[in-house]
């Protein structure tokens with residue numbers, strides 16, 4: 544008798560890692576113009592001059608990170624064979640959830656020699672961290688490109704963008720050159736900068752637009768050729784994954800996810816070719832996965848409220864008024880041993896946030912002759928997803 548794995552003799556994958564999030568494609572497709580502007584902005588690096596600052600804008604999954612990584616690798620190889628070019632150092636920091644001090648400190652710690660002690664978390668200020676950063680950049684010398692991912696999340700971004708580009712002219716840097724690469728999902732980021740920074744920040748802006756179905760098809764074909772053994776993926780499956788993602792934000796990450804999950808479904812079913820049907824099933828699974836993550840990201844009380852509305856939904860008691868939801872919410876919170884928020888207003892604020900985030904539908908009602916209005920709410924997603932996700936969270940906490 545065979546064990547649980549003994550039936551698994553065949554696989555449709557030649558190299559499944561090609562479909563992983565961490566895979567860096569050797570070739571970037573369909574982004575020639577963006578790569579062109581990027582090379583222009585950075586060309587000074589090859590001549591030992593200070594590069595322009597570069598800001599990349601675009602929604603999720605449009606290739607900003609992949610293009611940046613590709614450009615940095617290409618620039619490194621080119622610098623290696625150019626006499627006029629300085630040594631090139633590339634540093635990367637994600638700004639999400641960090642203060643300016645934390646970001647500068649992170650850069651300092653990445654730059655410090657291995658045997659040096661870390662820059663302290665407490666006791667020194669942002670100015671000290673900048674001084675140490677300049678000292679380390681100069682110690683290493685050469686050209687430094689610093690990639691600030693999710694730069695729009697940084698508090699006090701104006702100080703960063705005022706300080707760093709001027710470090711040389713202000714005499715803080717003498718032996719090194721520095722260029723900033725900022726990545727942001729938010730197209731209005733530039734408008735939010737102070738006038739002083741806007742006027743003086745010399746930068747090239749590159750905006751990444753959503754991929755259309757044809758572009759996504761070519762990106763997926765290229766991946767599929769590497770990921771699958773010959774003939775293991777129908778062209779129509781690729782066209783379907785591309786079309787679905789093009790309709791929904793033109794996100795390449797989503798398209799690749801659909802292909803990977805579709806292939807897993809095919810494997811699970813013992814089919815040796817990935818077809819449209821597998822992609823269709825993958826669509827539901829990927830959507831559910833995304834919703835689960837979105838629910839997990841909510842605060843504890845917002846999750847209690849979602850759970851309450853899911854339970855009301857199962858009983859057929861929706862749409863429901865905020866007072867009804869509050870009553871149910873109090874029971875749910877207490878069942879988890881939490882003290883419920885006490886005011887109706889705080890529940891209404893949560894309901895309004897959850898509506899804005901797309902979890903809830905909101906219906907405006909009138910009191911009739913008395914005049915005045917109120918709202919009723921119901922879930923805009925399958926209540927089972929909410930209840931299952933809550934169970935998973937509780938099980939994991941046990």
Ligand SMILES: Nc1ncnc2c1ncn2[C@@H]1O[C@H](COP(=O)(O)OP(=O)(O)OP(=O)(O)O)[C@@H](O)[C@H]1O
Pocket residue numbers: 563564566567568570571572573574601602603604605606607608609610728762795796799
């Ligand atoms: N033009 C492309 N050619 C090949 N692969 C691509 C291309 N664009 C995106 N990808 C792939 O799609 C996925 C998402 O791309 P990437 O991480 O670069 O997006 P992003 O714009 O940085 O999004 P986010 O803001 O969510 O980080 C990655 O796996 C990446 O390799």
